[in-house]
Amino acid sequence: xxxxxxxxxxxxxxxxVSVFFGERVGCRDVAFDLWPGEVMGVxxxxxxxxxxxxxxxxxxxxxxxxxxxxxxxxxxSQDIFQIAESKRRALMRQEWGIxxxxxxxxxxxxxxxxxxxxxRLMATGWRHYGRIRLEAEKWLRRVEIEEGRMNDLPLTFSxxxxxxxxxxxxxxxxxRLVFMDEPTSGLDVSVQARLLDLLRSLVEELSLSAVIxxxxxxxxxxxxHRLLVMRRGEVVESGLTDQxxxxxxxxxTQLLVSSVIQA
Amino acid sequence: MIRRAILKAVAVPGHQIPFGSREMxxxxxxxxxxxxxxxxxxxxxxxxxxxxQGADDTTNAVSIRRFFAATAGVRTTTRTTEATIIQTRHRxxxxxxxxxxxxxYQVPIPEPLRFLEAREMETRKMHALADYGIMYVKLYEDIxxxxxxxxxxxxxxxVHGRYLMSPSPIPKFDNPKMNCLPALQLFGAGxxxxxxxxxxxxxxxxxDFEDHPFRAETVAQACAFCGAExxxxxxIIIDNxxxxxxxxxxTDFCRQNRENGxxxxxxx
Numbered sequence: 373x374x375x376x377x378x379x380x381x382x383x384x385x386x387x388x389v390s391v392f393f394g395e396r397v398g399c400r401d402v403a404f405d406l407w408p409g410e411v412m413g414v415x416x417x418x419x420x421x422x423x424x425x426x427x428x429x430x431x432x433x434x435x436x437x438x439x440x441x442x443x444x445x446x447x448x449s450q451d452i453f454q455i456a457e458s459k460r461r462a463l464m465r466q467e468w469g470i471x472x473x474x475x476x477x478x479x480x481x482x483x484x485x486x487x488x489x490x491x492r493l494m495a496t497g498w499r500h501y502g503r504i505r506l507e508a509e510k511w512l513r514r515v516e517i518e519e520g521r522m523n524d525l526p527l528t529f530s531x532x533x534x535x536x537x538x539x540x541x542x543x544x545x546x547x548r549l550v551f552m553d554e555p556t557s558g559l560d561v562s563v564q565a566r567l568l569d570l571l572r573s574l575v576e577e578l579s580l581s582a583v584i585x586x587x588x589x590x591x592x593x594x595x596x597h598r599l600l601v602m603r604r605g606e607v608v609e610s611g612l613t614d615q616x617x618x619x620x621x622x623x624x625t626q627l628l629v630s631s632v633i634q635a
Numbered sequence: 636m637i638r639r640a641i642l643k644a645v646a647v648p649g650h651q652i653p654f655g656s657r658e659m660x661x662x663x664x665x666x667x668x669x670x671x672x673x674x675x676x677x678x679x680x681x682x683x684x685x686x687x688q689g690a691d692d693t694t695n696a697v698s699i700r701r702f703f704a705a706t707a708g709v710r711t712t713t714r715t716t717e718a719t720i721i722q723t724r725h726r727x728x729x730x731x732x733x734x735x736x737x738x739x740y741q742v743p744i745p746e747p748l749r750f751l752e753a754r755e756m757e758t759r760k761m762h763a764l765a766d767y768g769i770m771y772v773k774l775y776e777d778i779x780x781x782x783x784x785x786x787x788x789x790x791x792x793x794v795h796g797r798y799l800m801s802p803s804p805i806p807k808f809d810n811p812k813m814n815c816l817p818a819l820q821l822f823g824a825g826x827x828x829x830x831x832x833x834x835x836x837x838x839x840x841x842x843d844f845e846d847h848p849f850r851a852e853t854v855a856q857a858c859a860f861c862g863a864e865x866x867x868x869x870x871i872i873i874d875n876x877x878x879x880x881x882x883x884x885x886t887d888f889c890r891q892n893r894e895n896g897x898x899x900x901x902x903x
Contacts, residue, residue, distance in 0.1 A: 458764045465768075480772070487775045494775065495768025501778055501844040523779050 381443045383408050383549060383581050384429065389438035391424050397605040398424035401438070404600060404610065406581055408548070413596030413613060414585045415628070421605040422585040423473070423553055429583055430470055430551040431460050442467075442549070465495050469542025471552040475534035478541070479526045485512065485537055486522040492545045511540040515570060532563040536570070543574065550582045556591055568594050589632050593617055601625045637675040637830070641821060644832035649794025650762070651745050656828040660702070665695055667825025669722045669741035670702075676737060676821070677703065677720060682710045684718035689726040689867070689884035696724075715887050725788075727809040729866050729888035732818035734835060740803045742824040745831065747791045747801040767799050770842060778847055787852060793840045794833055802839075808851045808867045813839040856881035861892035 382405035391398030399421035406412050414422045427433035429440060431452050443449040444467055452460055464470070472478035479488050489508040490498075498504050512522055515536040526534055535555060542550055555571065556564045572595055575582060586592055592599060592613060599616045601609040601624065609622040620626045640654035659667040677683065685700045687693040691713040699722060700711045712718050715730040722739040732738060748758045751769050761767065770791055777785045790807035794800045802813060803822060813820065813833065820833040833839060843849040857864045859880045866888055868881040883889035 457760075461764060461766060483772055483776050484779055486779060487772050490775055491768060491772050494771040495766065499771070499845050501775065502846050504775065 381449060382406060383410075383443055384583075385439075385441040385443075385449070386429065387439045387441070389425070389428055389435045389440060391421075391428060391433065391435050391605075397421070399428070399602070399605040402600075402602075402607055403438075404607075406549075406583065408581055409579045410598065411575060411580075411582045411584060411596045413592040413599045414583065414602060415587060415589060415592055415599060416602035417628070418587060420602040422587075422602055424605075425602070426551055426553055426583060426585050430468060431464055444548075465492065466545055467548050469545070469547040469550040471535070471538045471542050471550065471555050473553040473555075473557060475526070475531070475538055478538040479534060481527045482525060484523045485517065485526055485529070488526060488537060489541050489544050492541060496545055507544060508540075511544045512537075514574070515540045516566075532559050532567065535559065535567060539571070539574070543578070543580075546578070548581060550580055552582060552584045554586050555584065556586070556588065564591070571595060589617060589629065601628065637671055640830045641672065641675060641832065644821070644830050645819070645834050647798070648833055648837050649792075649798030649800040649831060651829040651831045653828055654830050656825045659825065661695075661698070663826040664743060666699060666722070666724060666741040668823030668827075668830070669724070669739050669825075670699060670823075671825060672739045672821050672823035672830060673703065673720060673722050674707070676739075677707050677709060679707075679709065681719045682712050682717055684712050684715065684721045684887075685723075686721065686726060686728070686885075686887075687724045688869075689728075690886045692886060713887055713890075725804045725806075726867070726884060727805060727812045729863075729883070729885045730891070731812075732816060734817040736818040738816075738818050738820045740805075740820065740822045742801065742803040742822045742829070743826070745801055745822065745824040745827050745829040747789075747799050762798060765797065767793075770799060771844075774842060774844065774847075778844070784843065784847060784849070790849075791842050793842060795837050796840075799842075800831060800833075800839075806852070806867055807841065807849075808854075810839075810841045810849070811851055815839075854881070858883045858889060858892075861889045863889070863892050 384406040387403050389402045390400045402425055414425060416422050428435050434453050439451045441449045442452050486505060486508045489511055490504040493504050493507060509519060509522060517533060517536055526537055556567055568591060584596055596613050599613045600607050603624045609616060609625045617629055620629050637654055640652045644652045659670050661667060683700060683703050685696040687696040703709055704711050715728040720737045720739060724741045746758055748761060751773060752758050774784050788806045789801055789804045790810050792800050792802050802810060815836050817835050819835055822831045841849040854868045856868060858866060860882050863883055866883045866885060869884045871880045871882060873880050
């Protein structure tokens with residue numbers, strides 16, 4: 373697929389995705405397109421199916437119905453749950469990055485920060501220690517982790533540093549699409565602001581596409597281009613971020629917007 | 636049943652085959668896997684040698700040899716060149732093995748990824764997809780903290796360019812011997828219920844980085860008994876002053892050297 377044709381395609385096409393846990397609804401009939409360079413925010417109260425949706429999109433949870441198509445420059449648009457698991461894993465390693473809500477899920481706490489970043493490189497075939505280290509060092513610097521901490525365990529890092537380390541680890545293979553689950557939750561406000569700044573500049577520089585889940589509307593306002601508002605597993609409203617937040621249509625979105633505490 | 640597992644193991648070099656491991660007349664960890672594999676391949680014409688850390692005369696080696704002499708009625712030996720089957724714990728004999736010989740390893744933990752990834756489901760998937768990046772993380776950490784790959788035994792290998800395999804806890808000194816060995820290598824893990832194999836003349840590559848290539852450790856001291864320099868040594872403390880003696884870990888190799896007249900007395 374050549375460049376122009378590719379630019380005319382959405383990167384991710386989500387169509388009628390539903391997940392059930394027994395009788396319970398995980399998410400129902402979610403559909404949207406994500407375009408290259410676009411940041412999609414998913415908001416909603418806790419338990420509304422945001423993380424379930426993200427797990428589906430990132431290939432870790434097969435939906436009961438619906439399709440998720442990802443367009444890669446090599447093989448074109450393909451349903452990520454129809455392709456072989458080996459291919460799906462290769463996509464996860466090479467073209468996607470995932471930042472988990474809990475740093476513990478996304479990091480190996482008992483190996484050094486450098487190795488955490490380097491692991492993605494080694495998984496994609498890098499076999500030169502010196503070069504792996506240089507690349508890891510570069511990314512740690514970009515997420516503002518001092519070189520002196522490179523050989524330390526993430527266990528000894530603060531919460532904000534762990535999140536930044538996760539981001540370095542997710543971005544080191546130059547992914548095209550990043551999934552983030554509450555990347556700023558549990559961080560104090562000043563650290564949140566720095567992290568958001570960092571994310572924004574990285575998204576811009578690398579022309580990343582991203583799906584970001586958060587319950588924090590302030591964060592969403594700053595970082596996402598478009599919003600999906602979820603409630604009880606269903607998307608109740610979607611649109612441009614400013615539009616949704618300034619002129620909410622659905623009663624639930626109105627409630628959500630009006631309950632933000634003004635500092 | 637075990638023979639079928641062995642055939643499958645030989646057909647897929649380095650791949651772990653599950654088998655119904657049986658109760659053996661010795662505790663797990665003493666060579667139950669090795670005994671079952673040996674019992675499955677041994678025939679009346681075979682000559683059995685058993686070594687434990689290279690030595691023919693340790694309790695376990697003597698008992699296993701005696702066990703097979705009594706139950707299978709086979710001839711036993713301590714000489715590497717005479718044996719058709721060699722059951723070993725944690726060493727490969729110094730004397731080069733030949734075609735027609737079978738080397739049976741006793742394996743405590745067959746899964747090389749076990750200490751990096753505790754979930755069996757996950758490690759199996761990693762093997763299925765040849766997703767071995769995580770093994771390099773361990774080597775990376777070694778270099779980061781010690782300046783070199785400090786893993787000195789149970790050094791992971793890639794068999795036939797496909798499966799990652801634990802060579803059992805042999806010193807990495809022995810790793811190069813596994814590569815393209817004319818003899819058949821069988822691995823039995825009794826407690827973990829796995830059998831795997833390396834057929835003769837199969838490529839066995841120790842993992843490494845381009846800028847930190849695999850290096851087998853060298854032993855600086857010559858053997859105090861036979862004077863051999865190139866062999867793997869045991870370090871023995873001989874008195875309360877902390878004086879030490881280095882002797883060949885492979886007792887049969889040491890004996891051969893001494894019989895050939897290379898006797899060094901006293902050592903240093």
